[in-house]
Amino acid sequence: xxxxxxxxxxxxxxxxxxxxxxxxxxxxxxxxxxxxxxxxxxxxxxxxxxxxxxxxxxxxxxxxxxxxxxxxxxxxxxxxxxxxxxxxxxxxxxxxxxxxxxxxxxxxxxxxxxxxxxxxxxxxxxxxxxxxxxxxxxxxxxxxxxxxxxxxxxxxxxxxxxxxxxxxxxxxxxxxxxxxxxxxxxxxxxxxxxxxxxxxxxxxxxxxxxxxxxxxxxxxxxxxxxxxxxxxxxxxxxxxxxxxxxxxxxxxxxxxxxxxxxxxxxxxxxxxxxxxxxxxxxxxxxxxxxxxxxxxxxxxxxxxxxxxxxxxxxxxxxxxxxxxxxxxxxxxxxxxxxxxxxxxxxxxxxxxxxxxxxxxxxxxxxxxxxxxxxxxxxxxxxxxxxxxxxxxxxxxxxxxxxxxxxxxxxxxxxxxxxxxxxxxxxxxxxxxxxx
Amino acid sequence: xxxxxxxxxxxxxxxxxxxxxxxxxxxxxxxxxxxxxxxxxxxxxxxxxxxxxxxxxxxxxxxxxxxxxxxxxxxxxxxxxxxxxxxxxxxxxxxxxxxxxxxxxxxxxxxxxxxxxxxxxxxxxxxxxxxxxxxxxxxxxxxxxxxxxxxxxxxxxxxxxxxxxxxxxxxxxxxxxxxxxxxxxxxxxxxxxxxxxxxxxxxxxxxxxxxxxxxxxxxxxxxxxxxxxxxxxxxxxxxxxxxxxxxxxxxxxxxxxxxxxxxxxxxxxxxxxxxxxxxxxxxxxx
Numbered sequence: 001x002x003x004x005x006x007x008x009x010x011x012x013x014x015x016x017x018x019x020x021x022x023x024x025x026x027x028x029x030x031x032x033x034x035x036x037x038x039x040x041x042x043x044x045x046x047x048x049x050x051x052x053x054x055x056x057x058x059x060x061x062x063x064x065x066x067x068x069x070x071x072x073x074x075x076x077x078x079x080x081x082x083x084x085x086x087x088x089x090x091x092x093x094x095x096x097x098x099x100x101x102x103x104x105x106x107x108x109x110x111x112x113x114x115x116x117x118x119x120x121x122x123x124x125x126x127x128x129x130x131x132x133x134x135x136x137x138x139x140x141x142x143x144x145x146x147x148x149x150x151x152x153x154x155x156x157x158x159x160x161x162x163x164x165x166x167x168x169x170x171x172x173x174x175x176x177x178x179x180x181x182x183x184x185x186x187x188x189x190x191x192x193x194x195x196x197x198x199x200x201x202x203x204x205x206x207x208x209x210x211x212x213x214x215x216x217x218x219x220x221x222x223x224x225x226x227x228x229x230x231x232x233x234x235x236x237x238x239x240x241x242x243x244x245x246x247x248x249x250x251x252x253x254x255x256x257x258x259x260x261x262x263x264x265x266x267x268x269x270x271x272x273x274x275x276x277x278x279x280x281x282x283x284x285x286x287x288x289x290x291x292x293x294x295x296x297x298x299x300x301x302x303x304x305x306x307x308x309x310x311x312x313x314x315x316x317x318x319x320x321x322x323x324x325x326x327x328x329x330x331x332x333x334x335x336x337x338x339x340x341x342x343x344x345x346x347x348x349x350x351x352x353x354x355x356x357x358x359x360x361x362x363x364x365x366x367x368x369x370x371x372x373x374x375x376x377x378x379x380x381x382x383x384x385x386x387x388x389x390x391x392x393x394x395x396x397x398x399x400x401x402x403x404x405x406x407x408x409x410x411x412x413x414x415x416x417x418x419x420x421x422x423x424x425x426x427x428x429x430x431x432x433x434x435x
Numbered sequence: 436x437x438x439x440x441x442x443x444x445x446x447x448x449x450x451x452x453x454x455x456x457x458x459x460x461x462x463x464x465x466x467x468x469x470x471x472x473x474x475x476x477x478x479x480x481x482x483x484x485x486x487x488x489x490x491x492x493x494x495x496x497x498x499x500x501x502x503x504x505x506x507x508x509x510x511x512x513x514x515x516x517x518x519x520x521x522x523x524x525x526x527x528x529x530x531x532x533x534x535x536x537x538x539x540x541x542x543x544x545x546x547x548x549x550x551x552x553x554x555x556x557x558x559x560x561x562x563x564x565x566x567x568x569x570x571x572x573x574x575x576x577x578x579x580x581x582x583x584x585x586x587x588x589x590x591x592x593x594x595x596x597x598x599x600x601x602x603x604x605x606x607x608x609x610x611x612x613x614x615x616x617x618x619x620x621x622x623x624x625x626x627x628x629x630x631x632x633x634x635x636x637x638x639x640x641x642x643x644x645x646x647x648x649x650x651x652x653x654x655x656x657x658x659x660x661x662x663x664x665x666x667x668x669x670x671x672x673x674x675x676x677x678x679x680x681x682x683x684x685x686x687x688x689x690x691x692x693x694x695x696x697x698x699x700x701x702x703x704x705x706x707x708x709x710x711x712x713x714x715x716x717x718x719x720x721x
Contacts, residue, residue, distance in 0.1 A: 028534060035531050038524070039588045047585040056583065242481065249474050252467075288701040292662045292672065293693055296679065300496035303483030310478055380574045380662055387481070390574065394666070397578050410575050417570040 059403035063187035067097055067106060067179040071120030076104045080187045085229050088193060106179060108167040122170055122177050124163055134161045134172050141172055186404045188230050195224040240416055242306045243388030247374035250313025255367045258318045262325035269329060286319030295384050304386035312381055313374050328362040361432045368424040375420045379413055389413055503686035514691030518674055522695050524588055525670035529656035532592045536599025537649045544607035545633050551611055553629045568601025577663045591668035595656050603652055610644040643714055650707040657703055661696055671696060
């Protein structure tokens with residue numbers, strides 16, 4: 001009989017485990033299935049903008065130089081990314097462009113040769129395909145290819161003709177003829193074209209002859225790099241600093257505010273239960289009202305900027321720290337306090353020498369841990385309140401074309417967070433072992 | 436010579452040591468205070484409105500919200516109902532991303548734990564991958580994906596899952612390091628594949644800890660998904676931004692969203708700490 005009961009209970013146990021082992025995955029799958037429809041994942045394919053993804057990826061690792069001919073004046077401008085600061089001075093064009101009033105010739109490499117036609121149009125010799133000629137006739141765009149079936153890399157209409165090959169993209173409209181040529185790398189990262197140091201190597205700047213007669217090479221080059229108008233290195237460095245500052249002020253400010261309050265909410269230090277209860281609810285409230293809400297409320301009072309972000313972090317973390325610190329305080333060993341008290345120490349001294357040394361390791365490791373994770377939060381909060389690298393990131397994203405800048409910022413953010421991670425880890429080891 | 440030192444030298448030495456320790460402590464404190472003060476002044480300077488100017492106005496906005504809400508208290512339940520679906524979306528984003536992130540974290544952590552890894556030489560690679568995933572703030576991934584996939588919950592889901600995988604992966608691999616290797620060896624001796632060894636030898640041991648970390652992460656992810664909504668990724672955050680844009684006089688909708696968000700966070704906070712405490716208690720009783 002006892003055996004039968006044992007078998008039965010073992011069977012029940014197995015049945016329960018089986019149910020759990022199969023039931024849980026099934027439950028998860030059912031939930032994910034629900035999500036597929038709730039989030040409309042089947043419709044994602046048509047909402048996704050793959051051309052956006054392509055521009056993004058191309059922009060991240062390459063840049064384009066525009067060669068643009070104004071079809072009315074036949075004037076040709078060569079500009080990196082088409083920006084004013086990246087425009088080559090007339091006569092100083094790169095050697096693959098030879099400007100000529102009778103028709104500017106562009107050598108795209110590997111036998112791809114292109115000539116701009118005066119009055120609008122181009123002749124593009126594509127190896128393995130032949131010569132493509134397009135020009136403006138009257139008000140229409142016409143080409144030598146006629147109306148036969150065109151390969152998919154050529155698109156033609158009455159107002160626009162475009163050829164896209166592996167070596168560049170050229171388009172013709174009534175107003176202009178424009179060529180994009182792609183190069184790998186981030187353009188003008190060190191010096192813009194108006195800087196005399198553009199095109200000179202590091203070695204040449206450091207040890208070569210003076211390039212700009214007015215300035216010493218290193219000082220001048222540093223100035224031009226730091227104030228690079230396209231990449232704005234000084235602003236970016238400042239923004240990174242501002243983000244870290246937000247996290248620093250918020251985290252450590254919260255720790256300073258929370259520590260005395262934690263005494264009020266710890267069972268063994270607060271004599272009044274009412275005070276304890278009230279303090280705990282305050283902490284719960286501060287944590288429960290999320291950082292997002294604090295950010296919104298505070299930016300109404302303080303306006304956009306890093307102070308608002310720092311205060312939002314401060315308020316949220318005061319709640320978390322208050323809870324953590326009061327738990328740490330409740331776990332302190334009473335004997336050490338008694339020992340200090342037996343020497344006739346006043347209450348303040350009792351706390352200073354009996355309590356603080358016990359909770360300092362917990363306190364420091366928590367605060368440093370929060371500091372590190374708040375660097376990340378400060379990026380996000382900065383995007384909302386308008387401060388630090390988060391702001392630069394969102395600004396660069398809104399333009400939807402400066403993806404090389406976006407990727408630069410992302411790299412910097414990742415490096416910043418990782419640096420803060422190792423800094424806080426190092427400090428934690430150093431300080432906790434030290435005390 | 437050394438032995439003839441007078442005995443009170445110990446005391447002098449101790450006092451000197453204490454004095455030096457105090458001096459160092461004082462210097463660190465002074466640097467810290469200087470950093471706080473100068474940092475405060477700097478941010479105060481950079482902010483659009485100063486701290487001292489803004490301080491008296493700090494209750495202006497809550498007062499305006501209250502003033503808009505109190506006369507229309509009867510409309511609040513309606514607002515709650517109206518915004519409940521987007522609240523569900525926010526919670527769903529958090530839940531799915533925690534699930535997916537935890538799954539990926541499980542795999543990554545097993546691949547990067549010494550003694551368990553499938554390819555021991557690749558441990559540093561998987562660790563670096565987790566470091567990078569952890570270091571990228573959700574908003575970065577979310578904004579890039581919004582550009583490609585359009586607004587909605589999916590970019591937020593992927594972004595949060597990505598970060599979660601890195602964050603949980605680190606915690607999981609710490610848990611894995613304490614796992615008993617005997618079941619793994621047993622399974623290996625009967626010819627179990629790597630996947631079987633992990634699934635039947637390791638996961639049952641570590642799943643309670645996994646679960647408790649994942650629960651904690653879920654709570655964090657609810658906040659993250661509300662914030663991402665605010666930058667355009669759907670859910671209650673997006674509605675909050677729109678409600679804020681209505682401006683003065685129509686803040687009652689914002690108030691409803693504030694309350695919903697607050698209650699959600701508090702409920703899940705309490706729930707997860709309850710479950711975790713219950714699990715610890717259950718573990719203790721065994």
